[in-house]
Amino acid sequence: MTVEHIPIELLTRTQRQVFYAAIDGATTKEIALSLGLSRRTVEGHLARIYRRCGFLGFTDMVRRGTLHHDCCGIREGDAT
Numbered sequence: 001m002t003v004e005h006i007p008i009e010l011l012t013r014t015q016r017q018v019f020y021a022a023i024d025g026a027t028t029k030e031i032a033l034s035l036g037l038s039r040r041t042v043e044g045h046l047a048r049i050y051r052r053c054g055f056l057g058f059t060d061m062v063r064r065g066t067l068h069h070d071c072c073g074i075r076e077g078d079a080t
C-alpha cells in the first residue's frame with residue numbers, strides 16, 4: 001500500500017496535538033477536553049488541518065493519518 005507524506009510540518013503545535021489525538025481514536029469532544037479547548041475551537045483547528053493537508057474530513061484524516069503515522073513514526077514530541 002502506498003503511504004503518502006502528510007505535511008504535518010505545515011500545522012501549528014496545537015493542530016498537531018489535535019491531529020495525533022484524532023488518529024489515536026479520540027473524538028472531537030475528547031480532544032477538546034484533553035487540550036482544554038472548546039469544541040468549537042477544536043473544530044476550527046480541524047478545518048484548517050483538513051485544508052492544509054488536503055483531507056476530505058475527519059474519517060479521511062484518521063485513515064490517511066494513521067498510515068502516515070505508521071510510516072514515519074512522528075509523534076508529538078518531534079514537533080518543532
Ligand SMILES: [Zn+2]
Nearest residue numbers: 005006068072
Ligand atoms: Zn511522512
